[in-house]
Amino acid sequence: MNLLLVGLNHTTAPVAVRERLAFSEAKLVTALQQLLAAGCVSEAIILSTCNRVEVIAIPRCPIAEAVEAVTLFLCDVHDLPRGHIHHYLYVYQAGAAVRHVLRVASSLDSMIVGESQILGQVKRAYAVATAAGTVGRNLHRLFERAFTVAKRVRTETGIGAHTISLGSVSVELARKVFDHLTDKVLLLIGAGEMAELAAKCFFEAGVTSLFVANRTLAHAQNLANCFHGGGRVLGLDELPRRLHEVDIVAASTGATTYHITRSMAQVALERRRYRPLLFFDLSVPRTIAPDISALDNVFVFDLDDLQQVIAANQRERQREAERAEAIVEAETVAFLATIDQPDIGPTVAALRERLTDICEAEFERHRKRLGELTPEQETAIRHYLLAGIINKVLHPLILGLREAAKQGSEQVDLRRAFVLDTVTTEPLRAETTEAPAGIRRQHQ
Amino acid sequence: MTTLLLVAIACYAFGAIYAIAALWQARPPYWFRLALWLMVIGFSVHTASMVVRGWETSRCPLLTYQEVCAFLGWAMAAYFLGAYVWYRSQALAAFAMPMVFLFTFVAWLLPTPGDTAAVLKFYGRTASLLTLHAVLFVFAYAAFAVLFVTALLYLVQERQLKRKQFGSLWFRLPSLDTCDSIGAKALVVGFVLLTLGILTGIIGSRQLNGVYWHGDPLEFLSLATWLIYFCVVHYRLTAGWRGRRAAWLGVIGFAIVVMSLVGIGWFNGFHAIS
Structure with a gap:
């Protein structure tokens, strides 16, 4: 297959260039038709996301010309001076292009390897082009094939399983302790941006109950109001009395003293009958006394700890990505092996149609000679006898075509296909037929 | 029975290998599915082997040391499969399968005693009560095995959370809550069955030879087991003991259970069986 891929992504082009080349979905259909109208490619799909713009096409002229045509198209569509984008572009052909498409769909070429959005975007691009x-x-x-490979990569490797942002890692840790977060209570100490981000992640994970403790109560109230259902506001001095009511604490303030001390945690723990208590200290300097992690059923994570989890997750993703690359490589080779074979589908369809027409015509021609037929008999002849004969004749032909296609030809060895040189008729019986036993005997 | 048991053991062994490999390396999901199917097939064959044994001897196959071990392996497999259906925890299954394999394998290694009719004759009218006593004990021990596995999972995970060391196992362990919850249920089931087992034992013993207590080493071990699990239940209910302490007690309790099991075959005394 003569495949061409021209594009740029986050590794080759800065965002300033990517944003100028991006296609809105509304423009995509016209752009695709414009590209085909230019005459250098016979098929095309444009994949445009925030991190990449790629044109995947089947050229109908020499590759160099096709590359030039696609590049010019990209410049013209976006009103960019010609030659402006040349050094940002990469060009892949044939096998390399297939590999690239499979890698992109499997999220191996993404900025965050393993992210799940890209497959949806590739599917969307395909749907729009269709x-x-x-x-x-x-x-x-x-x-x-790319969709199948992407699905295989996702199910057979853990490439998308490990989160690598601060908020989602905190949620992951909370899930390691609590399993379900829906009935858990979150306490934010501080009402800054960091606290807000943490709260968002926990709310997305299902937490529905929130306390916000802050020195300035108005700020705490503002943050509490941002969330669905609203949170309750606490003064910092109320913390010792209310700590036992919460399960997860995320602290992010600029204070230089500890908001939560060991004795406070000890009291809270006794009051909550030693149900686990989880602390995330997102402030520097730390505002949760680190020595409370010595208490049973208390878990404390500061920024360094979270970074450590992120690093572990990244290592795990990397390991999984290596396995995914192997899958993509094998699939690329398999795809290339089949793609160069002539497609026997249209031939088979045409053959079946011709055979059906012949059978129908002959049946109609000899209809009178068959005498009076009940509807059941007529159905049996059409659906079992004639269909059976068509299948019997077609089956060896299909096998022969398939065999020939592997050698890149369409010439069927008829003597071999219909086993004319041996006595046995075994291969003819290989295909299932619903013809009644009597008819089968006649046929043989 | 021995051939069927051997097939079951082979299924358990391969199941354990696949389950652990799937856990360690996050291999393709069909590895774990394969492990589960091996476990189910092993369990079915194991059940058949016990039915055959019961049919041959016309009694519950729980009279010889070999039968006790095989029965225990079977009860554990049943409990673990049930727990898997309920909680879908891959790690639990992966830790459980080697234990099921081990107990069943030990059963296979043990010699098959010949005539057991004399023992049955000795038990006389109390035979069914004493069989019930043994069945209750075996199921209690299976529940404690589940508690032991969840306690181990809890301790490994808690240690990783406290030390912030996240090895490859980290990603595949169930949450602390899940471990605690499976363990708590197994504790209740095991403790109730153990208590009933001890009661039926005392009543059976009284009917058989008029004494409640023989001073047998196994009786002391059973009492110790009961006390340990009583402590776990008691402190869990009153002082809210959970997590690490409860997990450690679960581990210690199971150590005594294993000692009792070994003791059945090795100690001389009223409970000694061949």
């Missing part, structure tokens, strides 16, 4: 009528047999086969 609607625009710019997807033919080749790109259809490639993208169908």
Whole structure:
């Protein structure tokens, strides 16, 4: 397959360039049709996300010309001076292009390896191009394979399993302690941006109950109001009395003394009958006394600890990515092995149609000779006898075509396909037929 | 029975290998599915082997040391499969399978005693009560095995959380809450069954030879087991003991359970069986 991919991504182009080349979905259909109208490519899909713009096409002219045409198209569509984007672009052909498409769909080429959005974006790009009528047999086969590979990578490796942002890692740790977060109470100490981010992550994870403790109560109230259902506001002096009511504490203030001390945690723990208590200290200097982690059922994580989890998750993702690369490589080779074979689908369909027409015509021609037929008998002839004969004749032909396609030809060895040189008729029986036993005997 | 048991052991062994490999390396999901199917097949064959044994001897297959171990392996497999269906915890299954394998394998290694009719004759009218006593004990021990596995999982995970060392196992362990909750249920089931087992034992003993207590080493061990688990239940209910302390007690309790099991075969005394 003569495949061409021209594009740029976050590693080759700065955001200033990427944003100028991005396609809005509304513009995409016209752009695709414009590209095909230029005449250098016969099929095309444009993948445009915030991190990449790629044109995947089947060229109908020499590669160099096709690359030039696609580059010019990108410049013209976005009113950019020609030659302005050349050094940001990468070009992949044939096998390399297939590999790249599979890697992109499997999120191995993403800024955050393993993120799950990219597959949806690739699917969307494919759907838009299909609607625009710019997807033919080749790109259809490639993208169908890309979706299958992406799904395989996601199920067979843990590439998307490990989160790598501060907020989501905190949620992951909380889930390691509590399992479900829906009935858990979150306490934010401080009402700054960091606290807000943490709260957002925990709310997305299902936490529904919130306390906000802050020196300035008005700020705490503002933050509490931001969240669905609203949170309750506490003064910092109330912390010792109310600490036992919460399960998760996220502290992020600029204070230089500890807001939570060991004795406070000890009292809270006794009051909550030693149910686990989880602290995230997101402030520097720390505002939760580190020695409270010596208490049973208390877990404290400061910024360094969270960074450590992120690093572990990244290592795990990297390991999984290596396994995913192996899958993509194997799939690329497998795809390339099948793609160069002629597609026997249209031939088979045409053959079946012709055979059906012949059978129908012959049946109608000899209809009178068969005499009076009940509807059941007529159905049996059409659906079992004739369909059975068609299948019997077609089956060896399909096998022969498939065999020939592997050698890149469409010539079927008829003597071999219909086993004319041996006595046995075993291969003819290989295909299931619903013809009644009597008819089968006649046939043989 | 021995051939069927051998097939079950092979299934458990391969199941354990696949489950652990799947846990360690996050291998393709079908590794773990394969492990589960091996466990289910092993369990079915194991059940068949016990039915055959019961059919051959016309009694509950729980009279010889070999039968006790095989029964325990079977009860553990049943409990672990149930716990997996309920909690879907891959780590629990991976830790449990080697234990099921171990107990069943030990059963296979043990010699098959010949005639057991004399023992049954000795038990006389109390035979069914004493069988119930043994069944209750075996199921209690299976529950304590589940408690032991969840306690181990808890301790490993708690240690990682406290020390902030996140090894490859970290990603596949169930949450502390889940471990605690499975353990708590196993504790209740095990403790109730153990108490009933001890009571039936006392009543059976009284009916058999008129004494409640023989001063047998196994009786002391059972009392110790009961006290340990009583402490866990008591402190859990009154002082809110949970987590690490409860987990350690679960581990210690199971150590005594294992000693009792070994003791059945090795100690001389009223409970000694061949």
